[in-house]
Every structure is written in C-alpha cells, then in structure tokens.
Amino acid sequence: MNSRPLLVTCGLPYTNGPCHLGHLRTYVPADFYVRFMRRKGEHAVFVCGSDNHGTPIVVSAEAEGVTPRVISERYHTHFAETFKRMNIHFDHFGMTDDPATKARTTHIVNRLIKAGHVYPKIIQQAYCPKCKKFLPDRYLEGICPHCSKPARGDECDQGCGKHLEPGELLKPTCKICGTAAEFREQEHFFFRLSSFQDYLKDFLKDLKGTDNAINYALGWVNEDLHDWCITRTLEWGTKFPGRDDLVVYVWVDAPIGYIGFTEEWAEKSGSDWKDYWCEDKARITHFIGQDITYHHCVFWPAMLKGAGYGKPYAVVASGMVKIDDHKFSKSRGYVVWTNDDYLDQGLPSDYLRYYLLTYTSHTKEMNFSWKLFLERVNSEVVNTLGNFVYRSVHLSHKQFGGVPDVPVDQEIKTRIAETLTTVSDLVESYDFKGAVDAILALAAYGNTYVQTNEPWKLAKTDLVAMAQVMRNSLQIAKALALLIDPVMPDRAEKLWTQLGMTTPLAKAGFDDALVDLLPGPLSQPSILFEKLDEKRINVLDADFRQRIDALTSPPEPDNQITIEEFSKIELKTGRVLSAENVPKSSKLLKLQVGFGSETRQIVSGIAQFYSPEDLVGKDVIVVMNLKPAKIFGIESNGMILAAGDEASLLVPFKPVEPGTKIR
Incomplete structure (x- = not known):
C-alpha cells in the first residue's frame, strides 16, 4: 500500500x-x-x-x-x-x-500577482454596439483563426478544439442579437503561462496517467506557449482582486x-x-x-x-x-439522457456502469447504441457472470443446503490469486476495460469448470465429488463478488448476501477472496442478473430514433395563416405630421400620424435610427386594428412597420393618399 x-x-x-x-x-x-x-x-x-x-x-x-x-x-x-x-x-x-472555492481562488490569484506571474494589458475586446456590452466567451461566435470552422469566443468547439484568447476569433458576432461585433480597448489581466514552458516539459515527463493526456499536452508545451487572459467582463463569478468590473475566467x-x-x-x-x-x-x-x-x-x-x-x-x-455511431450532439438528438432515457425507465445502473467500463479502452472513443447495449449485457453479464453465480449457489443450496464442508482445491485458489494480481495491475495502469474483462474471464473459467465437471450428474453418482465441485465454485463466486463490486455494486452486495456472508462487503478486502467460505446453510437464491427485455429495448431505440428524426428532419411549418386570417389585419398608409422624443427614453418617439379622415398618436421604438425631423412628412405603413396600448405612460394607437435590426421603415413604392388601405 x-x-x-x-x-x-x-x-x-x-x-x-x-x-x-x-x-x-x-x-x-x-x-x-x-x-x-x-x-x-x-x-x-x-x-x-x-x-x-x-x-x-x-x-x-x-x-x-x-x-x-x-x-x-x-x-x-x-x-x-x-x-x-x-x-x-x-x-x-x-x-x-460557494465561499470556500471563492476564497481559495482569491488567495491563489493574489499569490500569482505577488509573484509577478499576472500582469495587466490593454487588449481589443469584442463589443456589441446594439446590446452595448462587451462580449466574453459564449456571448460571441465567429470563425476559428486556426481551422476556419465555426467557433465560439473561447474555443473552437466545432473544429480543431483549440483554446481561443479574446480578440482571436474571426468575424465575431454577438450571439444575443446577431450584430457584428466591434473591437474596443479594455484592460484585462494575463497569466505568464509562457514562463512555465520549461517547468511543464519536466512536469509532463513525470506525470502519471494516460498517454492520450500526456502526449497531447506535450504537443502544446513543445511549441511556444502564449500568456493566458484570466479575466472576463461579467458580474457573475469570482471578482478579480481589486476590480469590480472583472471576474476571473x-x-x-x-x-x-x-x-x-x-x-x-x-x-x-x-x-x-x-x-x-x-x-x-x-x-x-x-x-x-x-x-x-x-x-x-x-x-x-x-x-x-x-x-x-x-x-x-x-x-x-x-x-x-x-451515440449510435454518430458524433455526440444534443441539438441533433444524438444524446442519451441519464435520467429520462435510462434510469427513469427502470433500467439498472449496474448494467450501464458495466457497459461504460467495458465497451472499449478508457482512452478510446466509446459508442453507445441500444442494440449493442442489449447484446453486451445479455451475452456477457447475464450469460457468463449471472449464469455461473446462480448455478453455483442454486446447486449448492439444492443438494447440500448450503456450503459443503470440504476445503477448496489449491488450483482454484491459484486461479483466483492470479486474477487478483492481473486485475490490480490493469487498474493501476488505468486499463479499466482490461480489468473488467479479466474479472469476466474468471466467471468464464468458473462456467467451464462447472460445465466440465457436470455436478448435476455427480448428484446421482458421487456426492463427495459434487461437494468438491460446488465448494470450489462458491469460492470463485465469493472472489467475483469482491471483484465486481467496483463495477456493479448493487448486484455485488446481493451476491455477497446470497453467499451467506455476515461481514459487510464494504469492509472486506481483496485478500478475503482467498479466505475459505465457512461451511453452513445458504438461503434459496434468486436470479441476480436478469436479461434485458428485447422488446423494451426496441421501444427505447425507436423513441431515440424518433427524437433524431424530429430534430434533423425539416420542421412542418406551424406559422402559416389562411387568407381569411390575414384579411383581419387592417393595414393603411399614413403620413407623419409631427414627431418628438419621449422624455427619459433613448429608444422611443411619439408620432402624430394622419390618415386623411383621422389622426392617430403612435409610440414607436425607432429613436436610435431616426431623428424627429427626419420623419415629418414621410409616408409609413401602419397596422390600424391593434388594441391601444400604453408605452412609457403614453397611449399608442397603431404600429408602424419596419424591417431589420436597423428598423428600415416600410413605405409605398409610388405616392398614395394618406389613409389608403393596403390589400
């Protein structure tokens, strides 16, 4: 240890x-x-x-x-x-x-500042002129400067996956309103990552773990490292020391x-x-x-x-x-939600844990499909492991009432000890699939042992020999209960109980796998590893595919209206007679619009784009039969039509009299 x-x-x-x-x-x-x-x-x-x-x-x-x-x-x-x-x-x-992490963050950032590892710098920061705010990270989308794929503000999430510093994104656009971003100067703080290049090379040589992590990181530190912007213009987060307008990244x-x-x-x-x-x-x-x-x-x-x-x-x-041989994508439906799609369907957490650990090497790409899940669980967990442990306990209980009073063969203990060593070595090298496969190999060995010795036949010809077979099988089952507990803890606990163990499984060590089960009675066993129902899995698979079709197929138009519905909208041309700013509002104008036989007061949110004098005498298109509304305390009786983010007013192509109905 x-x-x-x-x-x-x-x-x-x-x-x-x-x-x-x-x-x-x-x-x-x-x-x-x-x-x-x-x-x-x-x-x-x-x-x-x-x-x-x-x-x-x-x-x-x-x-x-x-x-x-x-x-x-x-x-x-x-x-x-x-x-x-x-x-x-x-x-x-x-x-x-919570307070602990916030306080520790402040402490660490202050130590980095004191040691000279953090410095201020004026940078060009994306700014939305329409929303009137700086745009950090996910508020921003554009094009990756490295691979030209669509990317978000801090990472190329659809292409090369590289981290992006503020100001690197090409063609930046505000994700809120779609307006092209401007660049404005703002002070931010940077961590001198570049000064740690030599340290990181040495660190990665000694770092344990998986090769995919270490080799990927070495690829970065063997190139020039760039200093890292560690502040953002947000109110939500841990405040950067001494600044109320910035939080730490x-x-x-x-x-x-x-x-x-x-x-x-x-x-x-x-x-x-x-x-x-x-x-x-x-x-x-x-x-x-x-x-x-x-x-x-x-x-x-x-x-x-x-x-x-x-x-x-x-x-x-x-x-x-x-998911189903497709790139994981929530927006396209290639996702399996842990609760809605799995646990809430009454499926065992143990089976999903097994699949996640054994589908492939931990460092490789893992694929999930309902059909593969069904096949792997039923053929490996149920037919191999479940079949062995049930037969072992069931035949021992049926013929001897429990654990036969004979010693375990040394050959069996040797096999168990070899499995323990193999599994331990694989786990410590982070080969979890290999480790669980080795555990299932012990169950397969047990199945072969039982099948070869045919204890159901020995029950009629040689009870002493049958007792030895069952005693050996139960010892393998005990070892399997200890070994599968980290994989399938619910079923391991139940198996441990079926083997008559009174010491809690949580307090048992792997050495206990070689300690003989005490002879004595066992309760009538139940089946611990039940097969997944194929019909039920097919329904889940069908639901999954229906969701994909709904998200990837062109949606049926749901906003179409009939000509009768359109005819209910009363549109007329009007002429602006007067216009003035609404006090205390930067967006609203109060207009008097004439329609020949009547004049209406209309409040419109176009002050950012037009001055009052620009509008007087202009012809506009107005929705006449809207219910009157109070806007900023002023009654508005109609709506002027405009197009686009800059409120381009809709006007008649040829001169017409005010009050002309639009057909």
Missing part, C-alpha cells in the same frame, strides 16, 4: 443542463477506480463539485429571468442526485460559487474548486486539506474528458506551481462519446 494518500477528482459538471452519458464516461471509471483502490487498502478521498460560473449560465439565466445562482443550484442538485442513482459516491460534492476557479472541495471535506471529516495540496504529499489524480486535457495538463499545473502548491500526480483522460 502506498504511504501517500490518494485524492481523486473528476472534471466538474457544468450547471447549465442535465446529465447525459458523456458525463458518465468520466465519473463511472473514476468511481470504479476509487472503489477498487479502497478495497486494496488505499486511503482514497473522492471529491468533485459543480462548475457554476461562465457565460453560458448567465445567458440561460437571462433567458429565464432568474439569477445565475438559481440555475446553478437547480443543476447542482440534479447532478448530485443523478450521481447517487448511478452509485457514484463522492466524499464531498461542492459548488464553485471560469477555467481559473473551476480547477481551484478541487482544492475548495477538499477544504470543505476536510473541515467536516477532521482532516487537513494541506496534506493533499501542499508539498506533493498526496497522489492527486484527475479524471477528465479528453476535451479538457489542455486545461488540466498545461494551465492548471502552471497555476499551482506559480502559487506554490503541490502538483498533480496523474491525469486520466477518457475518450470521446459517440
């Missing part, structure tokens, strides 16, 4: 939408790893939390008319409950918007959340967080998605070094997720 404590973290779920399989691609393997290492006797702490800052949450909050904190708390609770349903158990699950405070969550856990458990984050006392192991490798292997260790903290021990990056 390693004397250095193990701290495991997961990339933080962003509180701007519900949990899907893409999230679980990281969290299930991390939970498996922690459970396995604890069973080996390691002291492991598992912390995570929700990522609450950044522009997408602000945009969502503005759309709903609520505060960003309300959005964050809603999805924080959602993720916390979903993880529990998936048997992913953190020692602490916090929020980056979300990719500063999000990883600092790992420290904040450790502090919160330490406070309630009576531990010292410094044992994990100072002087490289602990093995800090980050489980992340491959898309955030740059942040965890380049930005994060440089920040920790600059602030005088310990460095990560390992970074384990998972491959990306495909």
